[in-house]
Amino acid sequence: MFVAGFIGEPPMNFFEASLKSSDGRVVIETSSFKLELPQDLSNLLQPHVGREVVAGIRPGELRISKYGRGFSKRDIVLEAKTVVNEPMGDRQYVIVDINGTNMKGVADIREPNKYW
Secondary structure: OHHHHHOOOOOOEEEEEEEEEEOOEEEEEOOOOEEEOOHHHHHHHHHHOOOEEEEEEOHHHOOOOOOOOOOOOOOOOOOOEEEEEEEEOOEEEEEEEEOOEEEEEEEEOOOHHHHO
């Protein structure tokens, strides 16, 4: 976790969370949002349900969609409000607010259909 916090630009998003179970799937629950994990990840984490964890999401894995749906079956969709949109040459940094928690993302502006 220490290395992931400073390697990469922008740095990784970390959240204090707990692992819960819902309908046979593992859910990562934070104070602001819940992430229901795909079945393969749920199977791996099932023995750890009930534990407090620190979850991390890489900014490059965050995709922004104005359509309210994912880009693939594995995508986890959260509703968020864009707080900051900062062009950085061929990339764009985005900070979104998810119920009071900020999350950083990065988008390659040469591939707008992948993100918007």
